[in-house]
Amino acid sequence: MLGVHRLTKHYGALVAIHDVSFEARPGEVLGLLGPNGSGKSTTVKILTGLLRPTSGEVHLDGADAFDDLEAYKALLGYVPEEPHLYTYLTGPEYLRLVGRLRQLREAALDDKIERFLQLLGIWDDRYQTLSSYSKGMRQKILIAAAVLHNPRIVILDEPFSGLDVSAARVLKGFVRALADEGKIVVFSSHVLEVVEQVCSRVVILKDGRIVGHDSVANLRATLQLPSLDAVFASLVAEERVEERTLGLLAAMRA
Amino acid sequence: MAALPPRRRGRFEILCRAFVAQFFASESVTSAMQLRRAMAGPLAFLLVPALFMPLQMVTTFEAAAVRFPQMLEPLTRLMATVFIMYSMVAVGVIAGVMWDSLSFDRRDAMVLGPLPLGASTVITAKIAAMAMLLLLVSLSISLMTGVPFALVAGNHKSAADVVRHFVAHMAATLTAATFVYCLLVTLRALVGGVSGRHVALASVLRFLLFSGLLCFIVFAPTALNVTYGGRRRPTTLQMQTIPGWSPTNWFLGLHEWIRGTPGAEWDGGARRAIGFTAAVIVSAVATTTAGYRRQLQRALAPSADAGVHGGARLQRAIARLMLGRDQLARATADFVLATIVRNGSQQATIAINAAIGLMLIVGALLRTTGDAAPIIRPRTAVLWIPLVLVYWIGIGLRAAFFMPSDLPASWTFRFNGPLRASAFWAGTRAAAIGFMVPLALVADALLVPLLGFRAAAWHAAIVVAVALAIAEAAALTVDFVPFTRPYEPGHARLKTRWPLYAIGLYVCAFVPARAALHAAGDPAAGARIAETALVVAAALEIAGWWRSRKWQIDPAEEFGGESEIAVLDIGLVVPGALQQ
Numbered sequence: 001m002l003g004v005h006r007l008t009k010h011y012g013a014l015v016a017i018h019d020v021s022f023e024a025r026p027g028e029v030l031g032l033l034g035p036n037g038s039g040k041s042t043t044v045k046i047l048t049g050l051l052r053p054t055s056g057e058v059h060l061d062g063a064d065a066f067d068d069l070e071a072y073k074a075l076l077g078y079v080p081e082e083p084h085l086y087t088y089l090t091g092p093e094y095l096r097l098v099g100r101l102r103q104l105r106e107a108a109l110d111d112k113i114e115r116f117l118q119l120l121g122i123w124d125d126r127y128q129t130l131s132s133y134s135k136g137m138r139q140k141i142l143i144a145a146a147v148l149h150n151p152r153i154v155i156l157d158e159p160f161s162g163l164d165v166s167a168a169r170v171l172k173g174f175v176r177a178l179a180d181e182g183k184i185v186v187f188s189s190h191v192l193e194v195v196e197q198v199c200s201r202v203v204i205l206k207d208g209r210i211v212g213h214d215s216v217a218n219l220r221a222t223l224q225l226p227s228l229d230a231v232f233a234s235l236v237a238e239e240r241v242e243e244r245t246l247g248l249l250a251a252m253r254a
Numbered sequence: 255m256a257a258l259p260p261r262r263r264g265r266f267e268i269l270c271r272a273f274v275a276q277f278f279a280s281e282s283v284t285s286a287m288q289l290r291r292a293m294a295g296p297l298a299f300l301l302v303p304a305l306f307m308p309l310q311m312v313t314t315f316e317a318a319a320v321r322f323p324q325m326l327e328p329l330t331r332l333m334a335t336v337f338i339m340y341s342m343v344a345v346g347v348i349a350g351v352m353w354d355s356l357s358f359d360r361r362d363a364m365v366l367g368p369l370p371l372g373a374s375t376v377i378t379a380k381i382a383a384m385a386m387l388l389l390l391v392s393l394s395i396s397l398m399t400g401v402p403f404a405l406v407a408g409n410h411k412s413a414a415d416v417v418r419h420f421v422a423h424m425a426a427t428l429t430a431a432t433f434v435y436c437l438l439v440t441l442r443a444l445v446g447g448v449s450g451r452h453v454a455l456a457s458v459l460r461f462l463l464f465s466g467l468l469c470f471i472v473f474a475p476t477a478l479n480v481t482y483g484g485r486r487r488p489t490t491l492q493m494q495t496i497p498g499w500s501p502t503n504w505f506l507g508l509h510e511w512i513r514g515t516p517g518a519e520w521d522g523g524a525r526r527a528i529g530f531t532a533a534v535i536v537s538a539v540a541t542t543t544a545g546y547r548r549q550l551q552r553a554l555a556p557s558a559d560a561g562v563h564g565g566a567r568l569q570r571a572i573a574r575l576m577l578g579r580d581q582l583a584r585a586t587a588d589f590v591l592a593t594i595v596r597n598g599s600q601q602a603t604i605a606i607n608a609a610i611g612l613m614l615i616v617g618a619l620l621r622t623t624g625d626a627a628p629i630i631r632p633r634t635a636v637l638w639i640p641l642v643l644v645y646w647i648g649i650g651l652r653a654a655f656f657m658p659s660d661l662p663a664s665w666t667f668r669f670n671g672p673l674r675a676s677a678f679w680a681g682t683r684a685a686a687i688g689f690m691v692p693l694a695l696v697a698d699a700l701l702v703p704l705l706g707f708r709a710a711a712w713h714a715a716i717v718v719a720v721a722l723a724i725a726e727a728a729a730l731t732v733d734f735v736p737f738t739r740p741y742e743p744g745h746a747r748l749k750t751r752w753p754l755y756a757i758g759l760y761v762c763a764f765v766p767a768r769a770a771l772h773a774a775g776d777p778a779a780g781a782r783i784a785e786t787a788l789v790v791a792a793a794l795e796i797a798g799w800w801r802s803r804k805w806q807i808d809p810a811e812e813f814g815g816e817s818e819i820a821v822l823d824i825g826l827v828v829p830g831a832l833q834q
Contacts, residue, residue: 048669049669050665050668050669069673070672070673073669073670076669078669080665082662084660084662084663084665085660085663085666086589086593086659086660086663086666087660087663088592088593088596088597088659088660089592093588093592094666096585096588097585097588097589097666098666098670100581100582100584100585100588101581101582101585101666101667101670101671102670103581103582104581106579106581129596145666145670
């Protein structure tokens with residue numbers, strides 16, 4: 001089990017997250033929800049070991065993940081929010097780089113890469129450098145790189161960004177299948193419909209603090225609201241929506 | 255008085271300003287800006303002496319003109335050629351540095367394509383921006399050289415001659431600069447369409463342009479020399495002859511034609527200068543126009559690109575031979591080699607350093623007499639040719655390691671790789687050796703036409719041994735995966751480190767060349783060189799393994815944290831306060 005205990009992160013005077021605690025269990029997809037600046041990405045980066053918390057702990061099966069970061073990272077797969085890749089490498093070259101850094105066997109690696117590229121529909125572009133890939137194609141490369149080593153924990157930050165409808169449908173099924181395989185999946189997204197379809201439980205963040213944490217069904221029942229969208233609107237309380245909409249129209253016409 | 259309403263800038267003006275700004279700035283990452291600044295330093299360092307050298311020659315010209323009045327005209331023509339050459343080389347180097355901005359790229363098409371702008375407005379604005387750059391550079395160079403030269407050369411004649419001389423100088427140098435610049439713009443637009451190869455072509459071109467500038471620095475002082483004889487010996491005048499095929503003669507023809515010097519060769523030269531310059535201007539405009547349309551098509555259909563197939567196969571094979579089945583080391587070696595082969599910044603760094611080596615070689619060879627006899631026999635100035643090139647390529651390679659490439663993507667190493675691993679060092683060392691050894695053999699092959707195959711092959715063993723040692727030393731002096739760290743401002747401390755480079759050159763090029771020269775007829779001396787090379791290689795290997803224990807991937811805090819905040823706030827955050 002992956003546990004986050006009283007996680008706090010300060011950037012100078014700015015408090016990105018404060019006293020965040022939750023657990024992600026094997027066999028479930030935990031959704032991280034929140035508006036921009038709510039602390040989702042900071043939480044995800046701490047979970048991946050790319051950022052150290054100011055205080056608090058990340059536990060895996062009771063042990064502090066940062067005590068042996070290398071061993072912890074070996075169990076992780078991560079799709080970052082921004083598709084930062086080595087743009088002068090081709091898709092297979094990038095996947096080979098990741099696979100070798102993960103010290104996968106060469107023969108198995110080549111076979112895996114070929115299968116991933118074919119299944120994700122980018123086999124025909126295997127000789128193109130990533131600079132010429134569309135955002136969706138880059139996202140597919142990131143997803144393949146994240147699961148290349150069959151990780152125990154998969155952390156996905158806006159994984160379907162830029163994907164076409166059919167690819168998104170396939171990958172939604174893939175995310176659920178990962179959980180069915182007994183993996184721990186953390187899924188951070190803005191897209192509420194996707195979170196509702198994919199996640200078993202959700203953690204809703206606002207201004208770096210948890211404002212809701214339960215299964216989607218329980219949250220709906222507790223707040224007596226029909227959908228996750230309504231739950232989110234109620235908890236995050238986006239204020240003056242109509243006023244801001246009219247303001248945007250006025251700015252456009254000016 | 256009523257205030258004037260703010261002027262609304264037209265689309266053309268806005269575009270033109272944006273294109274001019276592209277020459278000097280990059281919106282990609284801060285490190286690219288720092289890289290550009292880092293390149294601007296050496297450029298200024300090279301261009302300034304290159305400017306002062308011809309100006310200093312004006313005094314030699316004056317002395318020669320006084321002593322040898324009958325030689326005034328040939329002397330004037332020689333000096334004019336030197337200035338024409340400087341104008342061509344300097345503009346060429348500037349264009350080489352601005353290479354990526356000399357034509358439209360796919361990003362231009364993607365940004366400007368959807369905007370309600372006519373293609374003609376975009377293309378005209380780009381051409382205007384390029385013309386402004388040319389005018390800015392060439393006019394300042396021509397004015398700085400033209401005014402003193404016209405005053406000195408015209409001093410022996412009337413005021414009208416001074417003006418005429420100045421006009422001739424300006425016309426010849428500006429036309430020569432325009433010729434080179436438009437030729438490079440044409441080339442840039444043409445190679446922009448050659449997928450996968452334009453980076454390598456740009457690097458070769460930069461190497462040639464920088465070599466041209468550096469060789470000019472070496473060559474210019476030898477063009478004119480006055481040796482004062484005193485009472486017993488006569489004062490002698492030495493002048494370099496410019497070969498008839500040199501394009502500088504066309505522009506010299508224009509110079510002389512404007513000055514009114516009679517002669518059919520000047521008229522012919524002037525016609526060629528004007529004709530060829532007009533032709534390259536037309537071709538630059540045509541290829542730039544075609545380039546924008548091609549980039550618009552590419553932006554719509556990126557998959558039409560042929561893509562890359564492998565690259566650096568020999569280098570990778572050498573690296574793999576050294577690394578065996580070590581996956582982590584192979585990943586590092588392949589990454590290092592792919593980055594060098596496919597990135598202009600890294601290649602430019604290596605090319606500029608190789609150009610410094612070429613300058614030293616030319617300088618050493620020019621110290622001998624004009625005929626070719628001294629260079630077709632083994633001597634230090636000949637045997638050190640491949641060694642000097644290898645040494646400076648090694649210096650360039652090490653410098654390139656510090657140039658970041660796709661820096662935000664370095665999370666790949668931080669997230670997927672172990673934090674500490676000697677395999678990263680092994681991979682970097684293997685990549686450095688894989689990169690250096692083939693180049694060492696190519697450099698040694700330069701000796702074949704001079705010394706014959708047998709002598710060059712024998713010397714190749716020494717050159718490869720030195721290349722191995724330099725590659726080992728390059729890997730020894732970095733402690734991170736190359737290209738994955740931000741460029742540190744002030745990293746290249748040329749002012750304080752130049753004696754180190756000089757000592758390195760002495761040890762890596764001069765000493766082995768001397769030893770090879772002595773060992774030519776002495777097998778025992780050859781054995782001693784081999785022993786020394788083995789001892790050095792073994793010492794570097796041990797030092798490398800020891801050093802590799804300190805190698806590490808930067809731990810967390812990649813996306814922001816205490817260290818980043820401390821840098822951003824510069825002094826406003828008290829160290830230690832962040833932990834409170």
